Amino acid sequence: MPSPFRVGLALLAGVLLVSAPSLAYDTPLSDQAVREAYFLGQRRDESMYAFLNRYTKPLPPPKTGPHIAAITFFTPFALLVQHSSRQANYSAQRAALDHKAHEEIVEIQVEIQFTQSYGAIITSLTHSRSGSPTAMQLRSPEFWRAFKYRIFDGDEEITTEDISGEPQYQCSEIACTLTGAIVRIQFPATAFKSDSAGVEVTPREGDAVSVDFDLSSLR
Numbered sequence: 001m002p003s004p005f006r007v008g009l010a011l012l013a014g015v016l017l018v019s020a021p022s023l024a025y026d027t028p029l030s031d032q033a034v035r036e037a038y039f040l041g042q043r044r045d046e047s048m049y050a051f052l053n054r055y056t057k058p059l060p061p062p063k064t065g066p067h068i069a070a071i072t073f074f075t076p077f078a079l080l081v082q083h084s085s086r087q088a089n090y091s092a093q094r095a096a097l098d099h100k101a102h103e104e105i106v107e108i109q110v111e112i113q114f115t116q117s118y119g120a121i122i123t124s125l126t127h128s129r130s131g132s133p134t135a136m137q138l139r140s141p142e143f144w145r146a147f148k149y150r151i152f153d154g155d156e157e158i159t160t161e162d163i164s165g166e167p168q169y170q171c172s173e174i175a176c177t178l179t180g181a182i183v184r185i186q187f188p189a190t191a192f193k194s195d196s197a198g199v200e201v202t203p204r205e206g207d208a209v210s211v212d213f214d215l216s217s218l219r
Contacts, residue, residue: 024194024196024215024218025077025192025218026075026076026077027190028104029076029077029080029104031096033077034095034099035095035096037080037081038080038084039092041084041085041086041087042085048081048085051081052081052082055072055078056072056109057070057071057213059071059211062207064115064118064205064206065115065117065118065203065207066115066180066203066205067113067114067115069113069180070109070110071108071109071111072108072110073106073197073199073213074107074108075215075218076104076189078218079105079107083095103188103189104188104189105188106187106188107186108184108199109182109183109185110182110199111180111182112147112180113180114139114179114180117205118203118205118206119139120139121136121137121139122139123136124136138178141167141178141181143181144165146204147201147203148200149163149183149185149199149201150198150199150200150201150202151199152198153192153193153197154193154195158192160185160186162185162187163184163185164184165181165184166184167181168180168182194215195216197212197215198211198212198213
């Protein structure tokens, strides 16, 4: 017969297992998971791109305003795959050392594209009958800062100061034209404790968009 002390320990362990928060995706990554991410990234083939595409949700163009073209939720494992794919003369040993040198994070990417109603040039109209433009100015590469970004762990909104943007350009032999931006929002990997995440983006002009991610389906 087990002693009352052992029974008590077993019950306590069961309660802790039930009550402890569990993350839907892998974190911290095991040494084996780091190796798997490294080798998947080194393939640089259709299987790698198909895997990473699972983390992105494309969105249709709006009737007016900027196009929030896609929203991506990259887990620590997916970020390692992407990092490995971009390295030349890279080894599994180097990948393991690089991983241990940094805190595991989640990165949310928001791709914003210009449209006919929201472009690289801002025009102002007169009040005359012709309504012809009287002034034009280039849109700032920092335009993305005027957007509002809300991130949810399940139903709970979470915040971060780690937000950056990378302007996107289309270049010709004569000049480069601003076409949009990619916004990156980073959190510690442990910030998400639910099996779902939501991202809501609201531009100053146009409608807000929102997407949900099933974290239990992401590694």
